[in-house]
Amino acid sequence: MSFPRVAILILNWNGWEDTLECLESVYQINYPEYNVVIVDNNSEDNSIKKIEDYCAGKIKVDSSFFNYQNKNPIKIFEYSSTELQSSKLPEMDIINSVKPNEKLILIKNHENYGFAKGNNIGISCALKNLDAEYVLLLNNDTVVDKDFLTELVDVAKNNDNVGFVGPKVYIYSDKNTLQVAGGAQVDLKHGEVDEIAYHQRDGGQFDHYLEPDYIGGTCILCSREVIEEVGMLDPGYFMYWEDADWCFRGRKQGYKSVYAFKSKIWHKYGASSDTPFKMYYFTRNRIYFVKKNSTRGEFFLFSMFILAVTLSKSLRQLIRHHDFKMSYAYLKGFFDGITLSVNSKVKL
Template identity: 40%
Template sequence: MNAPRVSIIVLNWNGWKDTIECLESLYRITYPNYDVIMVDNGSKDDSIQKIKEYAEGRIKVNSKFFEYNSSNKPIKVFEITEDEAREGKFNKPAYEKFDPDRRMILFKNKDNYGFAGGNNVGIKFALSVLDPDYILLLNNDTVVDKEFLTELVKVAESDEKIGIVGPKIYYYDYNGRSDVINFTGADLILWKGKEKRYGAGEVERGQWDKILAVNKIEGSCMLIKSKVLREVGLFEERFFCYWEETDLDFRVKREGYKLLYVPTGNIWHKIASSNGGVLGVFYEYHMTRNRLWFLKRNTFASVMRRHLIYVLFWEIPFKLVSLVLYYKRPHLVFVYLKALLDGVIGLKTI
């Protein structure tokens, strides 16, 4: 029996150095039936050229997680335009002549459509042209274990009601360590708009080595059954970035599918590499605004009212003190307040 086909979508935005390390780790995996779809999200640097040079074997990747493999270079790059991707114009017979570790599909979006919109272009292309059994979304600032995809697919195939699975995610570098857990799934405290994030900051001791049903699989690495995406739809593009994967997670669960954390699939994540980090303007704005939109789309009005009371009487005072006095980032107060205002205004249409 053939292994299910998995189309892997990696989204790049001005981050080719991270991306080629991610790609080099991907091309070392043991899973036999996969596609690598490299979507550049309107980068302003020379990402496209550098990624092609990597595929040609002209850039050697250095990583603490693996040794560079020159034996599968050059990798054949099938480059198409965004319009061709959207229209499904692709020479699939020529592409299929190459082994999975010797081929790559590459296209550049005309603009930065965010995590949601950028990935949606890749997902639609994969579903219409390659017809995979699974879509794997993978952040470009990750490195994967060679067995990770085999382990994810094995669990996903065990039950037709499993919709999404995700791996154990470690910090790429936590004060020099690579054995500190970042994510093993999460549940949500909806009235606070916060995650109960499992394993975060814990040193690996085998304490999260059981499969776990959760409410959230993180967008940095999520394996989704194609039939589920065709049933529930893709990312809501108005989110642009952050909370869109949680919105998808909840829609999948509402249709009766399970979300599972898989402890035997391992990756390492650099965390918010492309947007300035968790104390950046981009992160603060989109995490705050989109939280309100997520709650409007996925909870009852009573939960939303309780959340707004919580924000007014607890979160706003706490943010003022922490951003100004502790983090010394007073400019983020204005970003946070604008995000709240835009979020409330957008509740009518989201």
């Protein structure tokens, strides 16, 4: 059996504890051909030092999902994002000579570029420097099953026109409850998503082939071929909806999104509190996504709908909660989403 080389990209921003648990679970997988790449979005919580200490064996990760394995020190190949803009890295022969679970590529960004651009820096490195045949985006607050990557690659290789593949995602704090089976369906008329299997107990009812509208960005596998044709994530989103956008752009090129039910991960997913920052981007990007994927007539009708929704939410925040910042975030998200120019060229 052949094993295509996979670059596993983990984006970190002020989350070193989650990142170390994720890393330890990844280093215990059965898949033999991979490189782990951490892209740090200019963290301010000493993340770089903690990651270095872990790689030196100074931090032992405690988890209910696995037993920590004493191993040889993990060799770190550290670069700034500006270094990676040059030609192919001269250390490639050295990197390739080190076992997958004994090396880490660490990319340091000079600012917080958000989910899309931060991952794009890692994707570009993987394709230009690591000879990756597949790229896997993996949230840092996840823990993976030992066979998760084998199952994802198997589905990608053995089905026609596959663009994006996602696993069965469980909730970390409730190990047999699903967050999502691969991804979600999209209602373009209202700019809403319906996550498949959301918060359902896993009784095997989703152990079958599915083609969601898109694969959730918690864990998404994509091939070099697809990225070179479709492009990378649209950095215009910064956060929220960029995963759906990526898959929809792939679908326009004839690529499917596919759920690999034998692949399993656990995600530290919970009901986090809403903030003006989150609501601004969610509102803006909801509109931006529909604009990119609908006709003018469809977008006009959606605009009337979302205007009413936004005004209702904004007034509720102002009148009931006296929260001017949240009220303003909804309105600004609406107007910025309406006026944001569509980026159709997100190439390497």
